[in-house]
Amino acid sequence: LAKTTQPISMDSYEGQEVNITCSHNNIATNDYITWYQQFPSQGPRFIIQGYKTKVTNEVASLFIPADRKSSTLSLPRVSLSDTAVYYCLVGDMGGTYQLIWGAGTKLIIKP
Amino acid sequence: SAVISQKPSRDICQRGTSLTIQCQVDSQVTMMFWYRQQPGQSLTLIATANQGSEATYESGFVIDKFPISRPNLTFSTLTVSNMSPEDSSIYLCSVPGTGGDEKLFFGSGTQLSVL
Numbered sequence: 001l002a003k004t005t006q007p008i009s010m011d012s013y014e015g016q017e018v019n020i021t022c023s024h025n026n027i028a029t030n031d032y033i034t035w036y037q038q039f040p041s042q043g044p045r046f047i048i049q050g051y052k053t054k055v056t057n058e059v060a061s062l063f064i065p066a067d068r069k070s071s072t073l074s075l076p077r078v079s080l081s082d083t084a085v086y087y088c089l090v091g092d093m094g095g096t097y098q099l100i101w102g103a104g105t106k107l108i109i110k111p
Numbered sequence: 112s113a114v115i116s117q118k119p120s121r122d123i124c125q126r127g128t129s130l131t132i133q134c135q136v137d138s139q140v141t142m143m144f145w146y147r148q149q150p151g152q153s154l155t156l157i158a159t160a161n162q163g164s165e166a167t168y169e170s171g172f173v174i175d176k177f178p179i180s181r182p183n184l185t186f187s188t189l190t191v192s193n194m195s196p197e198d199s200s201i202y203l204c205s206v207p208g209t210g211g212d213e214k215l216f217f218g219s220g221t222q223l224s225v226l
Contacts, residue, residue: 034214043115043203043217044154087153094213097142101153 004088004102011108018075020105022088025069030095033064033071036087038104044087048073083109113138113206117218124194124225131190132221134204139184144215145177148201157202160187194225 006022024033032051036044048055050062050071061074075082085106091099114137124130134143145157157177158166166179180188191198201220208214 041220041222043117043205043220044215045217046214049214093215094207097144097159097207097215099156099215101155103153 004090004100006086006088006102006105008103009106009108011110012078013110014079015077018078018082018107018109020073020075020086020088020107021070022073022102023070024088024090024100027068027090028092030092031090032093033062033068034089034091034093034099035060035062035071035073036089038085038087047086049093078107078109080109080111083107112212113140113208113216115204115206115216115218117204117221119221120219121222122224124223126195126225128194129190129192130194130223131188132202132204134187134189134218136185136206138209140206140209141184142207143181143187144205145179145187145189146203146205148203148220150200154203157189191223194223196225199223199225 004022004024012018034049035047037047038044048060048062050064052064055062063072085104087104088102089099116135118133143160146154147157148154156169157172158168160166160179160181162181162184176192178190201222203220204218205215
Protein backbone atom coordinates (compact mmCIF):
# COMPACT_ATOMS: atom_id res chain seq x y z
CA LEU A 1 0.00 0.00 0.00
CA ALA A 2 1.18 3.52 -0.79
CA LYS A 3 2.50 5.67 2.02
CA THR A 4 1.80 9.39 2.05
CA THR A 5 3.92 12.23 3.37
CA GLN A 6 2.67 15.75 3.98
CA PRO A 7 3.88 18.76 6.00
CA ILE A 8 2.99 18.67 9.67
CA SER A 9 1.85 22.27 9.78
CA MET A 10 1.44 25.42 7.71
CA ASP A 11 0.51 29.02 8.43
CA SER A 12 -1.09 31.52 6.10
CA TYR A 13 -3.19 34.66 6.13
CA GLU A 14 -6.75 35.41 5.21
CA GLY A 15 -7.26 36.00 1.50
CA GLN A 16 -4.16 34.07 0.46
CA GLU A 17 -4.00 30.95 -1.65
CA VAL A 18 -2.72 27.93 0.25
CA ASN A 19 -1.09 24.94 -1.39
CA ILE A 20 -0.50 21.72 0.55
CA THR A 21 1.58 19.06 -1.16
CA CYS A 22 1.45 15.35 -0.44
CA SER A 23 3.91 12.78 -1.72
CA HIS A 24 2.85 9.21 -2.45
CA ASN A 25 5.71 7.56 -4.31
CA ASN A 26 4.27 4.05 -4.29
CA ILE A 27 0.77 4.86 -5.46
CA ALA A 28 -0.91 1.94 -7.22
CA THR A 29 -2.71 2.02 -10.55
CA ASN A 30 -6.13 1.65 -8.95
CA ASP A 31 -5.53 4.27 -6.26
CA TYR A 32 -7.32 7.58 -6.16
CA ILE A 33 -6.03 10.61 -4.28
CA THR A 34 -8.45 12.14 -1.82
CA TRP A 35 -8.26 15.05 0.60
CA TYR A 36 -10.26 15.44 3.76
CA GLN A 37 -10.67 18.33 6.20
CA GLN A 38 -11.15 17.84 9.93
CA PHE A 39 -12.18 20.36 12.56
CA PRO A 40 -11.79 19.64 16.29
CA SER A 41 -14.46 17.32 17.70
CA GLN A 42 -15.74 16.45 14.23
CA GLY A 43 -15.25 13.61 11.81
CA PRO A 44 -13.28 14.22 8.62
CA ARG A 45 -15.13 15.86 5.75
CA PHE A 46 -14.46 15.19 2.07
CA ILE A 47 -12.89 18.04 0.12
CA ILE A 48 -11.82 16.72 -3.26
CA GLN A 49 -10.70 13.61 -5.10
CA GLY A 50 -8.77 12.97 -8.29
CA TYR A 51 -6.91 10.38 -10.30
CA LYS A 52 -4.71 12.47 -12.57
CA THR A 53 -4.27 15.99 -13.97
CA LYS A 54 -6.41 18.68 -12.36
CA VAL A 55 -9.72 18.59 -10.55
CA THR A 56 -11.61 21.65 -9.36
CA ASN A 57 -14.75 22.01 -7.30
CA GLU A 58 -16.41 24.83 -5.42
CA VAL A 59 -13.95 24.77 -2.53
CA ALA A 60 -10.58 23.57 -3.82
CA SER A 61 -8.41 22.40 -6.68
CA LEU A 62 -6.30 19.30 -6.83
CA PHE A 63 -3.23 19.11 -9.04
CA ILE A 64 -1.75 15.72 -9.87
CA PRO A 65 1.32 15.40 -12.11
CA ALA A 66 1.58 12.74 -14.76
CA ASP A 67 3.62 10.35 -12.60
CA ARG A 68 1.01 10.65 -9.79
CA LYS A 69 3.73 10.45 -7.15
CA SER A 70 2.54 13.65 -5.53
CA SER A 71 -0.50 15.86 -5.38
CA THR A 72 -1.20 19.44 -4.34
CA LEU A 73 -4.35 20.65 -2.67
CA SER A 74 -4.98 24.30 -3.46
CA LEU A 75 -7.32 26.38 -1.32
CA PRO A 76 -8.08 29.76 -2.91
CA ARG A 77 -8.54 32.86 -0.77
CA VAL A 78 -8.57 31.16 2.61
CA SER A 79 -10.47 32.51 5.60
CA LEU A 80 -10.15 31.97 9.33
CA SER A 81 -12.71 29.16 9.09
CA ASP A 82 -10.30 27.16 6.95
CA THR A 83 -8.14 26.56 10.02
CA ALA A 84 -8.24 22.77 10.31
CA VAL A 85 -6.27 19.60 9.76
CA TYR A 86 -6.07 18.44 6.15
CA TYR A 87 -5.48 14.78 5.34
CA CYS A 88 -4.17 13.34 2.11
CA LEU A 89 -5.07 9.75 1.47
CA VAL A 90 -4.56 7.33 -1.36
CA GLY A 91 -6.38 4.13 -2.02
CA ASP A 92 -9.11 2.34 -3.83
CA MET A 93 -12.02 4.61 -2.95
CA GLY A 94 -15.11 2.94 -4.32
CA GLY A 95 -13.58 -0.50 -4.43
CA THR A 96 -11.87 -2.16 -1.52
CA TYR A 97 -11.60 1.06 0.49
CA GLN A 98 -8.10 0.04 1.52
CA LEU A 99 -6.92 3.56 2.31
CA ILE A 100 -3.67 4.99 3.59
CA TRP A 101 -4.18 8.21 5.55
CA GLY A 102 -1.44 10.78 5.75
CA ALA A 103 -0.40 12.20 9.10
CA GLY A 104 -2.32 15.38 8.39
CA THR A 105 -1.33 19.00 7.91
CA LYS A 106 -2.46 21.44 10.57
CA LEU A 107 -3.30 24.64 8.70
CA ILE A 108 -3.57 27.82 10.73
CA ILE A 109 -5.02 30.90 9.06
CA LYS A 110 -4.18 34.23 10.64
CA PRO A 111 -6.12 37.49 10.28
CA SER B 112 -24.43 11.00 0.50
CA ALA B 113 -24.87 9.46 3.94
CA VAL B 114 -25.78 10.90 7.31
CA ILE B 115 -24.30 9.14 10.31
CA SER B 116 -25.43 9.44 13.89
CA GLN B 117 -22.83 8.28 16.36
CA LYS B 118 -23.21 8.09 20.10
CA PRO B 119 -22.13 8.76 22.71
CA SER B 120 -20.26 11.83 21.56
CA ARG B 121 -17.94 11.56 24.53
CA ASP B 122 -17.50 9.55 27.68
CA ILE B 123 -15.16 9.26 30.61
CA CYS B 124 -14.68 5.70 31.79
CA GLN B 125 -12.83 3.82 34.49
CA ARG B 126 -10.13 1.36 33.55
CA GLY B 127 -11.29 -2.22 33.31
CA THR B 128 -14.77 -1.29 32.13
CA SER B 129 -16.24 -1.51 28.62
CA LEU B 130 -17.97 1.04 26.40
CA THR B 131 -20.21 0.37 23.44
CA ILE B 132 -20.36 2.95 20.68
CA GLN B 133 -23.34 3.02 18.34
CA CYS B 134 -23.44 4.11 14.72
CA GLN B 135 -26.70 4.64 12.84
CA VAL B 136 -26.77 5.44 9.11
CA ASP B 137 -29.66 7.00 7.22
CA SER B 138 -29.31 4.58 4.32
CA GLN B 139 -28.50 0.93 3.78
CA VAL B 140 -24.81 0.30 3.31
CA THR B 141 -22.91 -2.92 2.88
CA MET B 142 -19.62 -1.80 4.37
CA MET B 143 -19.06 0.11 7.56
CA PHE B 144 -15.65 1.06 8.90
CA TRP B 145 -14.48 1.74 12.42
CA TYR B 146 -11.48 3.99 12.93
CA ARG B 147 -9.42 5.09 15.90
CA GLN B 148 -7.78 8.50 16.10
CA GLN B 149 -5.36 8.89 18.96
CA PRO B 150 -4.74 12.40 20.30
CA GLY B 151 -3.10 14.56 17.65
CA GLN B 152 -2.76 11.62 15.26
CA SER B 153 -4.19 10.46 11.98
CA LEU B 154 -6.86 7.84 11.50
CA THR B 155 -6.16 4.14 11.90
CA LEU B 156 -8.61 1.56 10.63
CA ILE B 157 -9.72 -0.87 13.33
CA ALA B 158 -12.03 -3.11 11.33
CA THR B 159 -14.47 -3.40 8.48
CA ALA B 160 -17.97 -4.53 9.40
CA ASN B 161 -20.09 -6.16 6.73
CA GLN B 162 -23.65 -7.15 7.46
CA GLY B 163 -24.10 -10.88 7.78
CA SER B 164 -20.45 -11.75 8.28
CA GLU B 165 -17.73 -11.45 10.87
CA ALA B 166 -15.89 -8.17 11.00
CA THR B 167 -12.45 -8.06 9.43
CA TYR B 168 -9.83 -6.67 11.80
CA GLU B 169 -6.65 -4.86 10.85
CA SER B 170 -3.26 -5.81 12.19
CA GLY B 171 -2.95 -4.87 15.84
CA PHE B 172 -6.67 -5.05 16.57
CA VAL B 173 -8.46 -8.15 17.88
CA ILE B 174 -12.06 -9.14 18.30
CA ASP B 175 -11.77 -9.77 22.04
CA LYS B 176 -10.72 -6.18 22.60
CA PHE B 177 -12.96 -4.53 19.99
CA PRO B 178 -16.03 -6.70 19.38
CA ILE B 179 -18.25 -5.40 16.61
CA SER B 180 -21.88 -6.09 15.84
CA ARG B 181 -23.60 -5.44 12.52
CA PRO B 182 -27.18 -6.61 12.90
CA ASN B 183 -28.51 -4.85 9.79
CA LEU B 184 -27.51 -2.58 6.91
CA THR B 185 -28.01 0.68 8.83
CA PHE B 186 -26.51 0.00 12.25
CA SER B 187 -23.30 -1.14 13.92
CA THR B 188 -21.71 -1.09 17.34
CA LEU B 189 -18.09 -1.13 18.44
CA THR B 190 -17.25 -2.12 22.00
CA VAL B 191 -13.99 -1.12 23.61
CA SER B 192 -13.43 -3.83 26.22
CA ASN B 193 -11.42 -3.91 29.44
CA MET B 194 -10.32 -0.35 28.87
CA SER B 195 -6.99 1.13 29.86
CA PRO B 196 -5.76 4.74 29.59
CA GLU B 197 -4.08 3.78 26.30
CA ASP B 198 -7.55 3.36 24.79
CA SER B 199 -8.23 7.08 25.21
CA SER B 200 -8.92 8.18 21.65
CA ILE B 201 -11.58 9.34 19.27
CA TYR B 202 -13.48 6.47 17.68
CA LEU B 203 -15.14 7.11 14.34
CA CYS B 204 -17.50 5.13 12.18
CA SER B 205 -17.53 5.65 8.46
CA VAL B 206 -19.53 4.47 5.47
CA PRO B 207 -19.25 4.84 1.71
CA GLY B 208 -21.82 7.04 0.06
CA THR B 209 -24.68 5.58 -1.93
CA GLY B 210 -26.10 6.25 -5.36
CA GLY B 211 -22.73 6.43 -7.04
CA ASP B 212 -21.24 8.71 -4.40
CA GLU B 213 -18.27 6.60 -3.38
CA LYS B 214 -16.47 8.83 -0.96
CA LEU B 215 -16.39 8.02 2.74
CA PHE B 216 -18.68 9.78 5.14
CA PHE B 217 -17.87 9.99 8.83
CA GLY B 218 -19.77 10.23 12.04
CA SER B 219 -18.86 13.01 14.44
CA GLY B 220 -16.86 10.60 16.56
CA THR B 221 -16.80 9.42 20.16
CA GLN B 222 -14.23 11.06 22.39
CA LEU B 223 -13.23 8.43 24.95
CA SER B 224 -11.16 9.20 28.02
CA VAL B 225 -10.11 6.34 30.29
CA LEU B 226 -8.99 7.14 33.83
